[in-house]
Amino acid sequence: MKHFWNLLRIVFALFMIYAGSQHFIKPDFFSVFVPDFLPFKSFIIYASGIVEILLGVFLIIPKYSKLAAIGILILMLLFLPIHIWDVFTDTPAIGSHKAAVIRLPIQFILIALAYKFQKK
Numbered sequence: 735m736k737h738f739w740n741l742l743r744i745v746f747a748l749f750m751i752y753a754g755s756q757h758f759i760k761p762d763f764f765s766v767f768v769p770d771f772l773p774f775k776s777f778i779i780y781a782s783g784i785v786e787i788l789l790g791v792f793l794i795i796p797k798y799s800k801l802a803a804i805g806i807l808i809l810m811l812l813f814l815p816i817h818i819w820d821v822f823t824d825t826p827a828i829g830s831h832k833a834a835v836i837r838l839p840i841q842f843i844l845i846a847l848a849y850k851f852q853k854k
Contacts, residue, residue, distance in 0.1 A: 750790030757783025803852035
């Protein structure tokens with residue numbers, strides 16, 4: 735079972751690295767997720783991309799994986815209100831109501847995985 739969790743941790747880390755890199759490849763996609771009341775939208779998009787990439791890299795390194803998992807857990811909890819808002823708004827940032835409804839449970843799965851990895 736230990737090998738399963740290690741493999742899942744690496745897959746999750748690669749997902750985080752991929753997601754973070756998308757902030758640089760398609761920054762306009764992420765623009766709608768940053769609330770209008772926050773200044774420096776571009777900075778927030780790029781900074782969160784850097785954070786996701788770094789947390790993904792550190793999640794792969796056993797010495798830092800627990801700390802990275804805690805960071806991912808905090809990040810996913812910070813993103814949770816955006817996904818909840820998307821489910822209940824008439825114009826979801828993610829594009830459609832159906833996508834928002836699908837994305838919300840995925841966010842809870844990511845939170846649960848980050849929690850599990852920080853416990854290991």
